[in-house]
Amino acid sequence: MxxxxxxxxxxxRLAQKMIRDRLESAGYAVVTASSGEEALAWLQREVPDLVISDVVMPGIDGYELCRRMRKQPRLANVPVILLTARGGIAEKVAGFEAGADDYLVKPFDPVELELRVKVLLARSRAAAAGEQKPRGKVISAFSLRGGVGVSTVAVNLAYALAKAQDRPVALADLALESGHAALMLDLRPRLSWADLAQQEAGGLDIEIVQRAMARHESGIHLLAAPPSPALAELVNPRAVSTILSMLVEHYAYVVVDTASTLNEVTLAALDLSDSILLVLAPELASLKLASVTLEVFDSLGYPASRTLLVVNWTFPQGGLGQKHIESALHKSVQATIPYEKSAVVQAINRGIPLLQFAPSSPAAEALLELARQIAPVPAATPPSPPGSPRLGPLGRRL
Ligand SMILES: Nc1ncnc2c1ncn2[C@@H]1O[C@H](COP(=O)(O)OP(=O)(O)OP(=O)(O)O)[C@@H](O)[C@H]1O
Ligand SMILES: [Mg+2]
Structure with missing residues (x-):
């Protein structure tokens, strides 16, 4: 490789040619510069995998080149080998102090150069791989039409994912003026988005954010909406981006319940979302607003695959059929949640997620199936024993 x-x-030029020939014959791509200035100009546009630089050059010398690279975050970790005719210890120390990773004294053996290049590249690749922490997924539920079940979807999805993963899931209630995820989970959070947003300018870290989250027995960690609508305006989009970005570094799933408006706060969450569950009821106003929403998402450059349609029957009958919805929106429906005469509202009134309150209700099963589509099913899951219900790993844990 x-x-x-x-x-x-x-x-x-002669030294350049010698090094270039050697490295190109070893299979590397080589770019050359004849001065520190030329190198820096190129480095403003590109990031190489490694730099080999002479020390003594007119103008910006090798030490200075190294120092300037180390000051720029995008170049700070690029390995640098310094080449020089001087072999004194003081020069070596100066080179390492400038941030060089290795030092070769001219005339050097080309085999040694090649070997050092190989070792440094392998080391920096390993370091880069170690730094890449897996990022979780942000899943937002949204609708421009209020009251279509966005919170029901968000809370139950978070519940299903927390149970399935057997590890905490973050639930962010960004319905800032009217959010009631805490009520739906019978939690009484002491702090909310408003408290954190006020601290954002002074520096937040994940521990502060987690201390503000209320913990549900299922493993949901809730960052609640402010207790009063008047506090909603304290939450700015920058704080939302910062906090969601912190959460996604620590949770495999961050589920976001949004307000039914496309304001800057909602957009900050949707911009960061891996999936957006666009919830609609099978009625014309909801369909119209879903269509407008898809147009907005398109103009924002969101890939079509980011948005998943979820039809929620909040009323018993007379609604639009799936075919009608799909042809109006030019998109297939990902999930349909059937109307539930009393279980959904009873679950909300008791502060228990529907999946816990009435797990075998058709609406709970549909929500569970939606969660299954989002959560990857572990490959090594043993098959269900004969006679057990036809549930996947997610269902069996619930
Ligand atoms: N599948 C369903 N069957 C019956 N009723 C439902 C269903 N889904 C949601 N509801 C009812 O619809 C109402 C609104 O649900 P929910 O609060 O989840 O919607 P929302 O879109 O978050 O509303 P808001 O815009 O106020 O935030 C609730 O009273 C709930 O009981
Ligand atoms: Mg809601």
Whole structure:
């Protein structure tokens, strides 16, 4: 895998050619610069995998090149080998102090150069791989039409994912003026988005954010909407982006319950979302608003695959059929949640997620199926024993 790109900086064309020939014959791509200035100009546009630089050059020398690279976050971790005719210990120390990773004294053995390049590249690749922490997924539920079941979907999805993963799931209630996820989970949070947003300018970290979250026995960690609508305006979109970005580094799933408006706060969450569950009831006003929403998402550059249609029957009959909805929206319906005469409202009134309150109700089963489509099913799951219900790993844990 020698396709790494190496920048060679040397004011001697002959030295450049020697190094280039050697590295190209070893399979590397080589770019050359004849001065520190030329190298820096190129480095403003590109990031190589490694830099080999002569120390003594007119103008910006190798040490200074190294120092300037280390000051720029995008170049700070690019390995640098310094080449020089000087072999004194003081020069080596100066090189390492400037941030060089290795040092070769001219005339050097080309085999040694190649070997050092190989070792440094392997080390920096390993470090980069170690730094890449897996990021969780942000899943938002949204509708421009109020009262269509966005919170029901968000809360039950968070519940299903927490149970399935057997580890906490973050639930962010961004319906800031009217959010009631805390009520739906019978939680009494002491702090909310408003408290955190006020602290955002002074520096937040994940521990502060987690201390503000109320914990549900299922493993849902809720960041609640403010207790009063008047506090909603304290929450700005920058705080939303910052906090959601922190959450997604620590939770496999961050589920967002949104307000039925496309304001800056909602957009901050939707911009960061991996999936958006666009919830609609099978009636014309909801369909019209879903269509407008899809147009907005398209103009915002969201890929079509980010949005999943969820039809929720909040009324018993007379609604639009699935075919009608799909042809109006030019998109297939991902999930349909049937009307539930009393279980949904009873669950809300008792502060228990529907999936816990009435797990075998058709609406709970549909919500569970939606969660299954979102949560990856572990490959090594043993098959169900004969006679057990036809539930996947998610269902069996509930
Ligand atoms: N499948 C369903 N069957 C019957 N009733 C339902 C269903 N889904 C939701 N409801 C009822 O619809 C009402 C609104 O639900 P929910 O609060 O989840 O919607 P929302 O879109 O979050 O509303 P809001 O815009 O006020 O935030 C609730 O009273 C709930 O009981
Ligand atoms: Mg709601």
């Amino acid at each position: 020698n396709t790494a790109r190496i920048l060679v900086v040397d004011d001697s």
